[in-house]
Amino acid sequence: MTHSALLTDLYQLTMLQGYWHEGMAETAVFELFVRRLPPDRNFLIAAGLEQALDYLEKLRFSATELDYLRQTGLFDDAFLATLRDFRFQGDVDAMPEGSLFFANEPILRVTAPLPQAQLVETRLINLLQFQTLIASKAARCVFAAPGKRLVDFGLRRAHGSEAGLLAARAAYLAGFIGTSNVLAGQRFGIPVFGTMAHSYIMAHDDELAAFRGFARSQPHNVVLLIDTYDTLAAVDKVIALAEELARDGIRIKAVRIDSGDLGELARAVRTKLDAAGWSEIGIFASGDLDEYRLAELHDAPIDGFGVGTKLTTSSDAPYLNCAYKLQEYAGVPRRKVSKGKQTWPGAKQVYRHYDAQGRLDHDVLTTADDHLEGQALLQPVMRQGKRLQPPESLVGIRDRIAAQLGRLPQALKRLDTRTDYPVAIAPALHRLTEETDRRMGLLP
Amino acid sequence: MTHSALLTDLYQLTMLQGYWHEGMAETAVFELFVRRLPPDRNFLIAAGLEQALDYLEKLRFSATELDYLRQTGLFDDAFLATLRDFRFQGDVDAMPEGSLFFANEPILRVTAPLPQAQLVETRLINLLQFQTLIASKAARCVFAAPGKRLVDFGLRRAHGSEAGLLAARAAYLAGFIGTSNVLAGQRFGIPVFGTMAHSYIMAHDDELAAFRGFARSQPHNVVLLIDTYDTLAAVDKVIALAEELARDGIRIKAVRIDSGDLGELARAVRTKLDAAGWSEIGIFASGDLDEYRLAELHDAPIDGFGVGTKLTTSSDAPYLNCAYKLQEYAGVPRRKVSKGKQTWPGAKQVYRHYDAQGRLDHDVLTTADDHLEGQALLQPVMRQGKRLQPPESLVGIRDRIAAQLGRLPQALKRLDTRTDYPVAIAPALHRLTEETDRRMGLLP
Numbered sequence: 001m002t003h004s005a006l007l008t009d010l011y012q013l014t015m016l017q018g019y020w021h022e023g024m025a026e027t028a029v030f031e032l033f034v035r036r037l038p039p040d041r042n043f044l045i046a047a048g049l050e051q052a053l054d055y056l057e058k059l060r061f062s063a064t065e066l067d068y069l070r071q072t073g074l075f076d077d078a079f080l081a082t083l084r085d086f087r088f089q090g091d092v093d094a095m096p097e098g099s100l101f102f103a104n105e106p107i108l109r110v111t112a113p114l115p116q117a118q119l120v121e122t123r124l125i126n127l128l129q130f131q132t133l134i135a136s137k138a139a140r141c142v143f144a145a146p147g148k149r150l151v152d153f154g155l156r157r158a159h160g161s162e163a164g165l166l167a168a169r170a171a172y173l174a175g176f177i178g179t180s181n182v183l184a185g186q187r188f189g190i191p192v193f194g195t196m197a198h199s200y201i202m203a204h205d206d207e208l209a210a211f212r213g214f215a216r217s218q219p220h221n222v223v224l225l226i227d228t229y230d231t232l233a234a235v236d237k238v239i240a241l242a243e244e245l246a247r248d249g250i251r252i253k254a255v256r257i258d259s260g261d262l263g264e265l266a267r268a269v270r271t272k273l274d275a276a277g278w279s280e281i282g283i284f285a286s287g288d289l290d291e292y293r294l295a296e297l298h299d300a301p302i303d304g305f306g307v308g309t310k311l312t313t314s315s316d317a318p319y320l321n322c323a324y325k326l327q328e329y330a331g332v333p334r335r336k337v338s339k340g341k342q343t344w345p346g347a348k349q350v351y352r353h354y355d356a357q358g359r360l361d362h363d364v365l366t367t368a369d370d371h372l373e374g375q376a377l378l379q380p381v382m383r384q385g386k387r388l389q390p391p392e393s394l395v396g397i398r399d400r401i402a403a404q405l406g407r408l409p410q411a412l413k414r415l416d417t418r419t420d421y422p423v424a425i426a427p428a429l430h431r432l433t434e435e436t437d438r439r440m441g442l443l444p
Numbered sequence: 445m446t447h448s449a450l451l452t453d454l455y456q457l458t459m460l461q462g463y464w465h466e467g468m469a470e471t472a473v474f475e476l477f478v479r480r481l482p483p484d485r486n487f488l489i490a491a492g493l494e495q496a497l498d499y500l501e502k503l504r505f506s507a508t509e510l511d512y513l514r515q516t517g518l519f520d521d522a523f524l525a526t527l528r529d530f531r532f533q534g535d536v537d538a539m540p541e542g543s544l545f546f547a548n549e550p551i552l553r554v555t556a557p558l559p560q561a562q563l564v565e566t567r568l569i570n571l572l573q574f575q576t577l578i579a580s581k582a583a584r585c586v587f588a589a590p591g592k593r594l595v596d597f598g599l600r601r602a603h604g605s606e607a608g609l610l611a612a613r614a615a616y617l618a619g620f621i622g623t624s625n626v627l628a629g630q631r632f633g634i635p636v637f638g639t640m641a642h643s644y645i646m647a648h649d650d651e652l653a654a655f656r657g658f659a660r661s662q663p664h665n666v667v668l669l670i671d672t673y674d675t676l677a678a679v680d681k682v683i684a685l686a687e688e689l690a691r692d693g694i695r696i697k698a699v700r701i702d703s704g705d706l707g708e709l710a711r712a713v714r715t716k717l718d719a720a721g722w723s724e725i726g727i728f729a730s731g732d733l734d735e736y737r738l739a740e741l742h743d744a745p746i747d748g749f750g751v752g753t754k755l756t757t758s759s760d761a762p763y764l765n766c767a768y769k770l771q772e773y774a775g776v777p778r779r780k781v782s783k784g785k786q787t788w789p790g791a792k793q794v795y796r797h798y799d800a801q802g803r804l805d806h807d808v809l810t811t812a813d814d815h816l817e818g819q820a821l822l823q824p825v826m827r828q829g830k831r832l833q834p835p836e837s838l839v840g841i842r843d844r845i846a847a848q849l850g851r852l853p854q855a856l857k858r859l860d861t862r863t864d865y866p867v868a869i870a871p872a873l874h875r876l877t878e879e880t881d882r883r884m885g886l887l888p
Contacts, residue, residue, distance in 0.1 A: 010638030162604030194454030
């Protein structure tokens, strides 16, 4: 994954020039959090930490990039010269990738000289919000289709190539079994799935000839798309072909339906296949699916689903109200009080508490130096610009998510009922907020 | 821009293997179009052609990519060997980038040997749908804020880096004056804008000191963010500073408001600035904006807006119902009749008609070999894999869009009223559809 140093908002660089002129390079603490969850989300899954750390480790300005900045006419040469050696050498504490989290809980904390902590804001948000968005959406699909095989089909309508790639990763982490995105297979080792489109059928003059040609071409991967013309008529061709292919030891794994009333068609197709003795041929469905539609199809005899556009764009909530905010500079806690955008000051920690059955019970948000009972969620992941651990395996993160989703109270798993998980503010954080407001003259 | 050959759905490659085994490499015609416009869109703007052509020209498989495909176990070595020399050598006809278009009108037609035309489906849709989505959304923002300066602020909440980059491009084409995205500035020459964030103010112990430090650091780019604590109190500091800076020849260009009731605050800020004799200091606003909010702020004394998340994600319509469909193979027109997804067969052309005032009146969709009155919208852009013209300048496309939006009937410019632009089906296309259905046995 490439990360140009120019992949940032211009104001990060103009601010850096200001800090440089003013000699402001003391330690800053920034935290990344979500202010409010979207209406139909009861929890979020932190994802994208691997790419965020990769970005921080690789961040540097090329000569070409510095030339471009010079040409804008906005920067002093002496300031630009300092960017030549710019490296991120700060500390990062973060929730492990795949952690469940809620509003106002920091998922990542950067502690670094002010310019370093400032410059990285844009790309950190860009990387973490998107994968978090998709992992959270994908988990809802997994809840809606228990026991079904879900595959990401979203690349074509993803917002560009990186979105397609990272959405495939996030969906896999959240419990999808794979993706149609070949690049995601290569880059991340995610299992890839795919067989044929309508164009394959249409390019043949005869649907049965298309089925036969495909099956004989790749006898170990035979899934036949049956809705190009008349779905039920196509099933008769599949049955005839299954018998023919069986004589050569070729097995039809499944048929795919991509349009129409998927539940009704699946029932009719299942009945026909079973009546002909082909119970082993599965049914795969796709087309305009999301967690709501998957829930409606709960009882349909469908073994797996391709979920595309609405997953990859998180179409009912295509962004998170997330922020990366200065919490402390030069040892002094800071707080923004803009209307509707107030923040809790200082470096923070989140403690999680479970009930007797091991289910999530409540979290406590407090200052980083307050040591409380419970599971501390933010852990050291980078010190002085170096990772403390090698990249986690996708399977490891996937297992963490599965384990955590298993500990989620039932009410929070509901797709369309808003339940607020309790996040308490500890006395230490209340005290720090008061002190900060008093120092800033906001309290008497 | 990099385009891996693996940036595709696996089924494109399994189909290619099928075509190879069956010896199917005759000429295919595919067209890319939008089936239905989203509820709040009366028109779309075709964008992304430049990146699509770039992709087609550069498309090839690297040795590493072929190795990965081999490892999947899905492909014959002999088939993979054919991919080593894979090049796109087909023809492309397209609407010029920035053309207005409507449902069912092809914006791009690929005519190439079947495997070539097939493989490119995923990335072509990926590139064209996203920029089209954003250009169309951005044009609505431009309508909603006539005479105001609009800047793209969306990178952080874009779906990955490519989305941020291409959204900046699409918004600029549609009439935005620039972007905060520095990489978009470098790659595309789009004007970049930006000054300071709340963190800059918060890192200082004193708001006035922050304003002063910033202004003296970059005296030609002074826009001060005034809503970190108390917006109106901050204006008093701006006024005091403006007088101090004026003595050194430094001018405050504008203040920025990023929270609260933007209209009400802008009025109060304007009144204070004017009363102090600082009418030359402009007001810039940002925060949660889209075309609907911009329309509400129509009368507020705001000179420019930063539009971010809701633009970059096209949040009210984060995807288009678009498709890339086989229309003809080996000289025979093809048609999909899946429920709700029927297509018009054959290679097509769109003719546009204007009324006496030069405004768009209606379009006619017909077969490519039918020559009608009106402006033919699809033009040759690539022959045998080579572009016919060098890349267009962004300014050229931008001017085309501005000219076309000026010819849009008033009803189609409305933000929240659906008006269907008339697209007639020519007799030749009706005849071809009947012939196709009869040949396919769908008609008696």
